[in-house]
Amino acid sequence: MSRAALLVLADGRFPAGGHAHSGGAEAAVKAGRIRDAEDLAEFCRGRLHTAGLTAAALAAAAAHGHDPIMLDEAADARTPSPALRDVARRLGRQLMRAARATWPGPELAALASARPRGAHQPVVLGLTARSAGLGPEDAAHCVAYESVGGPATAVVRLLSLDPFEATAVLARLAPELDRIAEQAAAAAHGAIDALPAASAPLLDITAEAHAARPVRLFAS
Numbered sequence: 397m398s399r400a401a402l403l404v405l406a407d408g409r410f411p412a413g414g415h416a417h418s419g420g421a422e423a424a425v426k427a428g429r430i431r432d433a434e435d436l437a438e439f440c441r442g443r444l445h446t447a448g449l450t451a452a453a454l455a456a457a458a459a460h461g462h463d464p465i466m467l468d469e470a471a472d473a474r475t476p477s478p479a480l481r482d483v484a485r486r487l488g489r490q491l492m493r494a495a496r497a498t499w500p501g502p503e504l505a506a507l508a509s510a511r512p513r514g515a516h517q518p519v520v521l522g523l524t525a526r527s528a529g530l531g532p533e534d535a536a537h538c539v540a541y542e543s544v545g546g547p548a549t550a551v552v553r554l555l556s557l558d559p560f561e562a563t564a565v566l567a568r569l570a571p572e573l574d575r576i577a578e579q580a581a582a583a584a585h586g587a588i589d590a591l592p593a594a595s596a597p598l599l600d601i602t603a604e605a606h607a608a609r610p611v612r613l614f615a616s
Contacts, residue, residue: 398528398529398530401499401528401529401530402525402528402530402534402537402538404498404528405521405524405525405528405530405538406537406538406541406542408545408549410494411490411494412487412490412491412494412517413486413487413490413491414487414542414546415549416614416615417483417487417546417550417614417615417616418546418547418550418551418554418613418614418616419443419543419544419546419547419550419616420439420443420547420599420602420603420606420616421436421439421546421547421548421550421551421554421614422550422554422606422612422613422614422616423602423603423605423606424439424602425551425554425555427602430551430554430555431555432555432557433557433558433561433562433564433565436547436548436551436557436562436565437565437568437569439547440543440544440547440548440565440566440569441569441572442596443543443544443547443596443599444540444543444544444569444572444573444576445572445576445594446594446595446596446599447543447594447595447596447599448539448540448543448544448576449540449576449579449580449592449594450474450591450592450593450594450595451517451518451539451543452518452535452536452537452539452540452543452576452577452580453536453579453580453583453584453591453592454467454470454471454474454516454518454519454522454539454591455518455519455521455522455525455535455536455538455539455580456522456532456533456535456536456577456580456581456583456584457522457532457583457584457588457591458518458519458520458521458522458523458525458526458535459522459523459525459526459530459531459532459534459535459536459584460522460526460531460532460584460585461526462584462588463588464503464507464515464519464522464523465507465510465511466588467516467519467522467588468507468511468515468516468519470588470589470591471484471515471516471518471519472516473593474593474595475516476595476600477599477600477601477603477604478604479603479604479606479607479616480599480600480603480616481516482607483603483615483616484516484517484518485511485513485514485515485516485517486514486615487514487517488511488514488515488516488517488519488520489513489514490514491517491520491521491524492504492507492508492514492515492520495520495523495524495527496508498524498528499524499527499528500527501527503523503526503527504520504523504524504527507519507520507523518539521535521538521539522535522539525538531581532580532581532584532585533577533578533580533581535581536576536577536578536580536581536584537573537574537577539580540573540576540577540580541566541573544566544569544573545566548562548563548565548566549562550614553613554613579592580592603616
């Protein structure tokens, strides 16, 4: 297992397309729900314990060796918003391109062939982690961090928030990130149907509204 591979996969400069997405933060800023670092912390905490946990468990399960096609179907069932399903598959397709160039392997090739339009991003990430020699908890940590790191970076741009404040928000969430990753990794050892399915209805609703906006800074 290579800890350096984990750093490469979790690096925001890894060409997986996440920089173009705010994880719902842009819609929250427009609605006035994120106005400062304190609001950002609450938004990130809520996202981590709902969508973040669900996605982290899917990634951990893929890294553990569960059938990625079945996991992709489980991800569909856990994503009621058509806009978010589309986003997850677009990000999955972009990540797949980067993953196959970096850690090529037969499992990634098989999923790419079975899902040419893209599998859900957490499933692809978990399979990428597996191909890189990483374990379920590594994959879960990547996704958990991504679930809050993306919104924090986006809010710096959207509100001209002090980047030191945004980074402090992420640092203070670190113990919760660890707990979510551990919970997700533990769940990955069970059946797919028993994976967490925590929901965030407001994220689903605002994702649909955001997708319909003619002008927006982020794709989601």
